[in-house]
Structures are given as C-alpha cells and as structure tokens.
Amino acid sequence: MPEKLYELDERKQRVLKAVIDDYIESAEPVGSRALARKHDLGVSPATIRNEMADLEMLGYLQHLHTSSGRVPSSKGYRFYVDGLIPPKPVSDEEKALIDRWYKSRVQRIDQVFEETARLISAITKNISLVLAPQMTQAQFRCLQFLPLDSRRVITVLMTDAGFIENKILEMPDGAEFEDFQRMAAVINENLAGHTLKSIEHHALAQIRDEIRDEGLYDSALSIIQRALDSGKQERLYLGGTTKMLEQPEYHDVEKVKHMLMTLEEEELMKDILRAHIGDGLEVTIGQENEDSHFKDSSIITATYHLDGELLGTIAVLGPTRMEYAKAMSLLEYMNNNLTNVIKRFHW
Amino acid sequence: MPEKLYELDERKQRVLKAVIDDYIESAEPVGSRALARKHDLGVSPATIRNEMADLEMLGYLQHLHTSSGRVPSSKGYRFYVDGLIPPKPVSDEEKALIDRWYKSRVQRIDQVFEETARLISAITKNISLVLAPQMTQAQFRCLQFLPLDSRRVITVLMTDAGFIENKILEMPDGAEFEDFQRMAAVINENLAGHTLKSIEHHALAQIRDEIRDEGLYDSALSIIQRALDSGKQERLYLGGTTKMLEQPEYHDVEKVKHMLMTLEEEELMKDILRAHIGDGLEVTIGQENEDSHFKDSSIITATYHLDGELLGTIAVLGPTRMEYAKAMSLLEYMNNNLTNVIKRFHW
DNA sequence: TGTTAGCACTCTTAAAAGATGAGTGCTAAA
DNA sequence: TTTAGCACTCATCTTTTAAGAGTGCTAACA
Numbered sequence: 001m002p003e004k005l006y007e008l009d010e011r012k013q014r015v016l017k018a019v020i021d022d023y024i025e026s027a028e029p030v031g032s033r034a035l036a037r038k039h040d041l042g043v044s045p046a047t048i049r050n051e052m053a054d055l056e057m058l059g060y061l062q063h064l065h066t067s068s069g070r071v072p073s074s075k076g077y078r079f080y081v082d083g084l085i086p087p088k089p090v091s092d093e094e095k096a097l098i099d100r101w102y103k104s105r106v107q108r109i110d111q112v113f114e115e116t117a118r119l120i121s122a123i124t125k126n127i128s129l130v131l132a133p134q135m136t137q138a139q140f141r142c143l144q145f146l147p148l149d150s151r152r153v154i155t156v157l158m159t160d161a162g163f164i165e166n167k168i169l170e171m172p173d174g175a176e177f178e179d180f181q182r183m184a185a186v187i188n189e190n191l192a193g194h195t196l197k198s199i200e201h202h203a204l205a206q207i208r209d210e211i212r213d214e215g216l217y218d219s220a221l222s223i224i225q226r227a228l229d230s231g232k233q234e235r236l237y238l239g240g241t242t243k244m245l246e247q248p249e250y251h252d253v254e255k256v257k258h259m260l261m262t263l264e265e266e267e268l269m270k271d272i273l274r275a276h277i278g279d280g281l282e283v284t285i286g287q288e289n290e291d292s293h294f295k296d297s298s299i300i301t302a303t304y305h306l307d308g309e310l311l312g313t314i315a316v317l318g319p320t321r322m323e324y325a326k327a328m329s330l331l332e333y334m335n336n337n338l339t340n341v342i343k344r345f346h347w
Numbered sequence: 348m349p350e351k352l353y354e355l356d357e358r359k360q361r362v363l364k365a366v367i368d369d370y371i372e373s374a375e376p377v378g379s380r381a382l383a384r385k386h387d388l389g390v391s392p393a394t395i396r397n398e399m400a401d402l403e404m405l406g407y408l409q410h411l412h413t414s415s416g417r418v419p420s421s422k423g424y425r426f427y428v429d430g431l432i433p434p435k436p437v438s439d440e441e442k443a444l445i446d447r448w449y450k451s452r453v454q455r456i457d458q459v460f461e462e463t464a465r466l467i468s469a470i471t472k473n474i475s476l477v478l479a480p481q482m483t484q485a486q487f488r489c490l491q492f493l494p495l496d497s498r499r500v501i502t503v504l505m506t507d508a509g510f511i512e513n514k515i516l517e518m519p520d521g522a523e524f525e526d527f528q529r530m531a532a533v534i535n536e537n538l539a540g541h542t543l544k545s546i547e548h549h550a551l552a553q554i555r556d557e558i559r560d561e562g563l564y565d566s567a568l569s570i571i572q573r574a575l576d577s578g579k580q581e582r583l584y585l586g587g588t589t590k591m592l593e594q595p596e597y598h599d600v601e602k603v604k605h606m607l608m609t610l611e612e613e614e615l616m617k618d619i620l621r622a623h624i625g626d627g628l629e630v631t632i633g634q635e636n637e638d639s640h641f642k643d644s645s646i647i648t649a650t651y652h653l654d655g656e657l658l659g660t661i662a663v664l665g666p667t668r669m670e671y672a673k674a675m676s677l678l679e680y681m682n683n684n685l686t687n688v689i690k691r692f693h694w
Numbered sequence: 695t696g697t698t699a700g701c702a703c704t705c706t707t708a709a710a711a712g713a714t715g716a717g718t719g720c721t722a723a724a
Numbered sequence: 725t726t727t728a729g730c731a732c733t734c735a736t737c738t739t740t741t742a743a744g745a746g747t748g749c750t751a752a753c754a
Contacts (some may be wrong), residue, residue, distance in 0.1 A: 034747075049746085068705070158501065245607070256592065257589065
C-alpha cells in the first residue's frame, strides 16, 4: 500500500489544516458545516464529515463527546507544525516595537532577559521563559578587589559577556589589601580567557604555585569559588502570567493556580528547558511533553548563541491550541535579535 | 444622649466582633442563627437579629440581598481593627520558619526583599509588597573605578547599607585611567558620609574646584550621575500572586486579571505605598482607599527603619475580608526582623 | 466509486420551573 | 427588653424542557 507512506492525501491535509486553523482561532470544537462555510474546500459538509471521521481514526483529530465537533490531537498538531503551518513572519510593526522596547527599557544586561520575557508574552499572549546564560560558559575576564574597610574587600568579577558580579568578603587574619592585589594580578594573568567552568577544574593549580603563601592561597581559592558561585546558576526569567489569563483555557482559576504553582518550581522549569535544548527551534506538543504538568500544553523553545557558544534558551509556553506560526517566527526573530542586543553588552 | 459617644454598647460590640470573626473565617454572609450557635452570646437569634439590624442602621454591617446574612462594611472593619481585634501574635513556629527561611535563602541584599515578600505571602496567603529603600537615603560610602580595557572603566558604587551598584562607562577621549583614579580619590574624600540625595544637590561643586580639568569634571559628573541613577529608584518587590488565588474573592478569573494588571503598574503601586507611609502600622480598609482599584481591598503597611532612618515599606494587600490580626502582627514582626537582617549587610 | 442529501440520533447548553433552605422583619407574648 | 413564632424573600440546587449543533449512516446520484 503506497498510501501508507503518505497517510494523508492532499484533501485530508487541507481538511486537517482547516480544522486546526479554525480551532486555534476560535477555541471551539469545529464541525463539518462551519468548516465548509468558512474555508471553501469545494466539497459538501458530508464529505468533510467523512474525511474528519478518517482523520479521527488515524489519530489526528479527537472527539470530545459523540456530538460536538472535532479538536486536534497532539498528533494532529504535530503534522500541522511539521508540514502544514502557514508562514507568519514577524511584521515590520512588531519588529519596530521590539526594537523600541529594548532601546527604551534596557540598561543592565539582566534587564535584557527580563524584558525579552515580557516582550514575548506581550506579543504571543502566552507565558514566556527565558533561561539566561550560565556564566560557566562565559569567559573569565578579570577579577578585581576593592578595599572596603580594614577587614573587608569587595570582589568584582567580570566576564566577556558583560556580566559583572560583586561580593563582599572578609579578609583572613593577617592579610593585607596589598596581598589581595598581588593575588588579583596572579589570578588575572592565569585565568584570562578561560571559561568559568574550566577555572574550577584546572587552572587553579598554577595559581597555587605562584602564590607561595598557603594561607593566602586557600583564601584566594575560596574567594574565587564564592565569586563564581553566584554566577554559576542559570537564571530563569518568567513573563506573561497575567497575559495567559486571556486564553480561554485559563478561564478556570484552578487551572491557573495549578499552572502558576508549577511555574514556581524554578528547578523543574529549568530542567524542562534544558531538556528541550536542541539546535534552533523545537516544538513539543501536548502529550509529547514528558512532564505530566504539561500534557495539555505546548512548549516552543529556541536556543540562542553568541559566536558559536551556546548562551541560553527562550521559550513560549501555552495551551496546545497555540498560534504556532506566530510564536515560532517570533522566537526565531527574537533569537537573532537577542544575540545582537547581548552583543551591545559584550566587548 | 450620652449613648452617642459610645455608639455601640458592649453587646453590640460583641455581636459585631462575632460577625466579623465569622465572616473572615468563612467568607460567607453570616446570619443570626449560625452566630447564636457558634459564639455563645447568651441571647437568642431574635435578639441578635435586632442587634444586627441596629448595626446595619449605624453602618457597620451590610445587607447584600433582603435575605441572606450580613457582611461587615468598611466602617465595621475599621471599628474592629481599631478596638475589637483579638491579638494574634506570631507563633514561635512561624518565627522559627522565618528565621530559617532567611538564613537559607538570602545571599545578596536584594534577596532580602524578594524573600521577605515571598514569606509574607506564604504566611498570610495574600499579596505582599515590599518597597525597598531608596538609595538616595543611604549614605555614600565610596566610588571606585576599575580598568576594563583601553576605552572603558567599570564604576562601582557602594553605600553604607550594603548596596553595590556597578556600571560600565566609556572614557572620554584623551582621558587616562589614572585620571579616573585621581578623580575617585577626590570624590571619595568629598562625598563620604553624604546621602546620595544630598550629593546630587550640593557636594558636587566642591569637586569641581578640586578637579581643575573642565572636561574631566564634566565626565566625572555624568559618571556619578549615571552611577547614582540606577540606585535612585525605589524597587518594588511583589509576592503572592499565586497565593492570592486561595482566597475565594479571587475565584473569578476576571477579578484576578484585573488585580494582576493593576499590580503590574509599578509606579502606581509605589505611589500607593508611599502615600501609606506613616509611623508604624497603618491599615487602610476598602472604601478608605483612594485608588478605585482597591475599593474592596485592604492594605496594611509597615515602615521599617534603620538607626532612625526611614528605609522602606512592607505591605499586605488582600480582600477587605482579611485576617487583620494575623497580618498586622506578622508585619510588625517582619518589620523588626527585617531591620536585623539588613544590619547583617550593613557595616 | 466517490460524493452528496437526508434523516434519525446524541449530547451540550440555555432557559424555565419547581423545591429547598437560610435568613430576615415584624408582631405579640413573656 | 427579650424571645418565640410566622410569613415572606431570595439565592441556590435540581429537574425539566427546548433548541441547536454535530455526527453517523443509508441511499441516491454522477
């Protein structure tokens, strides 16, 4: 049966696309009559009924109740996303909006991520997630100490991606600020250009040799350690928890509560995003989600890079009935844009 | 009529208190029979009915519909809060929880505020707002420059309350890093101990005299300006948007959406909190709120201080039917506690 | 053989009608 | 002044009814 290869003939595909387009727009189960009226498929409702029955048998559509129209299944959406989806590029107005938005709101680099999340939510009316770069991927640029008082110094750590972290440290007994400055010189010489990750594992040994003083070395070690620590975790920015209420799927407070509580589990959400990291755009639909919390949600992720280095992930999370075309092209655009915006903070 | 002075005799007060206690707990309009059963007031439902009718005439209670029990009015809550409220101190377990919470989660000072908001929401199941100190109130401690590359320096600004802000700046043409260091010395000598606010207005003139170079002075000025800018605004931390869904008042998505959208207007919320700043605990109930968005909400605020200096405000925002006793004592406790926690970051 | 019209049937949703019950207000008696 | 009693009001819950959208199947048609 060569039919097997192309399970869906051209008309079935047209019907499927029409059903999904309709459902995405209306959030109501779609019936044969309405379908025949809106999209002119050139056949009668009865024929469409037959096609829909076939599509249901094949698993692309679902019946909620014996009566009442059909709704796409995960498999249906999958086929739609993989082949039927109409391109819906980001409009010029939207591009202009995005540009203006960044220009007016972003000062510090963490605001880039915050505003990116907000922007994605504003445009897609869905929840957005932005996983900001692990600083471990970033390269060490320099570490400086500033005297604070007789017992403390401020450690300022910089990476090549424009991140600056600071931390107040107690000086060990007997140490002078000059010792710290000497240490900084040694450290900077040895570590410049290394990724933060590799610092942890290798480069410290060399420093040990150069700093003769055991006690000072130990505190240097713990200082770097602690300075790195705060930069180590990826940060997750969340947007659109208000916007999502506009989706009819969340007109029930219980569902909202459930979703918000899930989103609050930051580690879980990070894991999910990390698991989705692939190259470019990745769409995970309903049942395809491993986590049971998201069996009726879809997640679209895009990973952004800088000079070939993986930096992070941006994502849209919403009901399976989602404007995939729009969300996907937006993420793609934001993806490229984000790289540019970050570069402004990069030197 | 001496009665006028004490509009409510002792029994009326007991009835009012019982009604409010009941309503706060159940969120259902309370009727005379149920009241007589639960609280033993020693009189029959009929008598209570009469008392309630009086209380309604006097404006302390309200009728939703001809039938169905009574609900407290803003005036009723006001009387309750001012005189009837049963003390409900923070329990030892809660104190322990708070202590552990801070110890395990707080590293940087901004986390203090973030976690304070989260904690208040967790305990009161209501929205919490924390208005973090204006850094303008804080005292300038020192400003340091760090070389970044040939064209840029990193500016690090410290205040006595432990805030550190940093910012990357372009060096003006012809300037050397040594110039910046010289400038830092001048600036530090002149500004140490001044509040950030006063710096803006006064102290800069002296610096002008000491730094002879006009061009350098201008850039110094803009540097300080920009470094201060980011610290100038008060920051608002918001917590409990998920927790609020547990209140029956927010079982309607439209109300939730409305509230969340209002909360998103950061400047509006800041203004409201600023307007509420008084000494110690302040309770604003329902209609007493000037902003129309909060006519059926209550806001409890507490301001926290450090060494007599106003630092900021913490607040609980919820439906008028709120556990005032609990929220008030919690805020009072957090208030003191916050001062201690902040002191850890203070030197 | 694929397409279509027709029709019985299903099931949801909305509106109407009734039943229940909590609560009030008033009157009259204690 | 307090209380019991009773008629009355409304919200709410359940049941009933009606309407409408949609399906599935059969038979006719091109």
